[in-house]
Amino acid sequence: MHIRSLIFVVFISFLGKAAHAQYNCEWFKAQGNMVRYQACLEANKSNEFYQFSKEFHEVYDRVMEMDPTWALPYRAKSVSYLKSGDFINWKKLIDQAVAYDTVTYLGYRAGCRFQFFRDYTGAIEDCLLLKKVMNNDMGYTANGQYHLDIVLALSYKALGDPNKAIETILERHHEANYMMGIFDMLHLGVLYAEQGDLQKAKACFEKQEAFNDLAENRYYLAMVYKKLGQKKKYIEQLEKAKSLYTIGLKMNDPYQAPMDKIYLKQIEIALAEHF
Numbered sequence: 311m312h313i314r315s316l317i318f319v320v321f322i323s324f325l326g327k328a329a330h331a332q333y334n335c336e337w338f339k340a341q342g343n344m345v346r347y348q349a350c351l352e353a354n355k356s357n358e359f360y361q362f363s364k365e366f367h368e369v370y371d372r373v374m375e376m377d378p379t380w381a382l383p384y385r386a387k388s389v390s391y392l393k394s395g396d397f398i399n400w401k402k403l404i405d406q407a408v409a410y411d412t413v414t415y416l417g418y419r420a421g422c423r424f425q426f427f428r429d430y431t432g433a434i435e436d437c438l439l440l441k442k443v444m445n446n447d448m449g450y451t452a453n454g455q456y457h458l459d460i461v462l463a464l465s466y467k468a469l470g471d472p473n474k475a476i477e478t479i480l481e482r483h484h485e486a487n488y489m490m491g492i493f494d495m496l497h498l499g500v501l502y503a504e505q506g507d508l509q510k511a512k513a514c515f516e517k518q519e520a521f522n523d524l525a526e527n528r529y530y531l532a533m534v535y536k537k538l539g540q541k542k543k544y545i546e547q548l549e550k551a552k553s554l555y556t557i558g559l560k561m562n563d564p565y566q567a568p569m570d571k572i573y574l575k576q577i578e579i580a581l582a583e584h585f
Contacts, residue, residue, distance in 0.1 A: 381411035
């Protein structure tokens with residue numbers, strides 16, 4: 311868990327500073343693709359400029375003119391629109407990237423539609439298409455937080471189909487080589503709790519605790535104990551949730567509040583309420 315969390319932090323820091331490391335243009339040269347080789351050399355000039363600057367975008371405009379069917383510049387240029395919340399221009403560019411390199415960018419588009427724009431219908435469409443293209447193995451979101459099957463499941467939940475969400479998560483978890491996501495059991499536990507299956511919810515929260523303990527996990531476990539009429543355990547879990555929250559062990563996303571996230575105020579209100 312700690313290694314994957316570190317990867318996520320590095321990824322976010324990376325996004326904030328530069329668009330990319332230097333592209334390996336020599337690979338295109340070795341393949342005899344001199345058009346893309348020259349376009350790649352031009353793309354590397356973007357590192358000189360801030361991602362939101364006019365100059366940065368002008369570099370990629372030139373790259374697109376040099377090699378119009380190379381997916382990478384469309385994706386690179388789209389990122390600043392993504393960060394600024396300009397869904398329309400982001401979508402135009404990322405759609406072109408997907409058209410020219412579906413395998414590389416379809417999962418990325420699905421994850422962004424889910425995370426940044428709450429476009430759950432679009433995320434589901436992308437995930438289902440990618441499952442066909444990739445023979446059911448979609449891989450993970452760009453930041454490594456979720457397998458795309460979990461994105462698919464949470465999109466089903468958001469659109470009002472919790473049973474399909476649970477089924478989708480369990481199918482992925484039954485895969486022999488699946489690497490558990492850092493929030494998987496938390497989301498599954500919340501789904502079970504919302505369906506009234508408290509024992510399964512409790513089991514999921516306990517697994518989440520052992521794998522990646524979070525304030526949200528303890529809060530939702532407290533709500534299970536409340537429904538079970540176990541006041542002492544309810545209070546204990548809320549106090550633990552508050553303690554974890556204050557030291558930063560909580561769901562974090564620098565751009566959007568993750569699904570099932572809770573806040574310190576919610577914990578404090580619950581502690582102040584009569585059981």
